[in-house]
Amino acid sequence: MHLDFEEITKKYGNRLYAAAFNVCRQNQDAEDAVQDALIALYRSDAEYMSEEHMKAWLLRVTINNAKSIRRSFWNRNKTSYEEYMDSLTFEDESDKSLMDEVLRLPEKMRIVVHLHYYEGYRIEEIAQMLELSGNTVKTRLFNARKILKSRLEGWEDE
DSSP: OOOOHHHHHHHHHHHHHHHHHHHHOOHHHHHHHHHHHHHHHHHOOOOOSSHHHHHHHHHHHHHHHHHHHHHSHHHHSOOOHHHHHHHSOOSSHHHHHHHHHHHTSOHHHHHHHIIIIISOOOHHHHHHHHTOOHHHHHHHHHHHHHHHHHHTTTGGGO
């Protein structure tokens, strides 16, 4: 039986996703389970007796992948943002407010802020790590500071 992966993905992708989502209940985890199943099908050299046989195999592999993801270390040990923030200790309440605001920044800014202020890397080192220009890193830091300043107005007086 000839396998056209584009056709298979279009035809069964939503069904596979629904099955995985029913197990994982997480969008990204369900997508990962489906992707891994499709990769397994692509790599498989098995001969399927019929399209229905292949569909059943795909569903079984997708569900097993979803179960494995659900049982994984990361899923068993993940915590909510609120639980994580409550578990951290801060010398001052204003430090917690600042950390909370930094975590609300867009990812591109949050990463450079973390590397620069929390890890102590220089702009050139960050640029090299992230494969960006130094000016891009400076711009992201500038914009992040501007956002933080506007969100934390009046905070600097304390």
